[in-house]
Amino acid sequence: MVFCRGCAKEIHNTALTCPQCGAPQGVVAAQSASAPAANGNWYFEVLKKYFVISGRARRKEYWMFFLINLLVAMGIGFFEGLLGSSGITSTLYSFAMLIPGITVGIRRMHDTDHRGWWLLVPFVNIIFLVMDSTPGPNRFGPNPKGID
Template identity: 55%
Template sequence: MNWYITVLKKYAVFSGRARRSEYWFFVLFNIIVSFVLGFIDGMLGLGNPEAGIGILSLIYALAVLIPSIAVGVRRLHDTNRSGWWLLISLIPLIGAIVLIVFFVLDSQPGENRFGPNPKGM
């Protein structure tokens, strides 16, 4: 939960680096919240079967869109890659696989062009 709050505090911070744990705990918490909100949407009848998303889920997804992009960019910075690599996700299947590999890789040791290693803090 602490990592989730940390990412939200850095709402639109695209500079710096993010550790693997910061990124993956944020993703895990987003998945859990999305499932819970989807369940609530279904129980309250707020879901739209044609669109496949409910109103609460949509509001949440829009609220965390910018922090999700920002933490993804900072995670790529931690592996010494530009945030522009996020655009590779536009390539179906292969792009997502490449990004997952980049997000799983360990931090670049020491300082890189994006800042000091967050593990050293």
């Protein structure tokens, strides 16, 4: 048995589509799952999953989003400081990135086979965020690295 790429329900390993949600399970779907690694668009892939908390996020996906988000926020802050503005742009950007930051963190917790609530526990959450993913599928879905 394996987990569906769409809804993370357990399905038979020879199923071409998920009987629950109809998501394709073949080789084509596996190649599209690794597209962010090939393109390097980690930031935009997280933004596309703005409200998605199901599934798993690789360590690289989480930390690249964190790094790019930090650099963009610093750049906005720098330019606002040069212009002497009130900081409304950086505040709006921070509020806009709050939800994707939380959702990618929850998906990262899922990758280490922990529930998303662990993000609320100080210091322990950092340990889980830097841990390697659990090999193979877990209760939250298939391994995003494609390693079984």
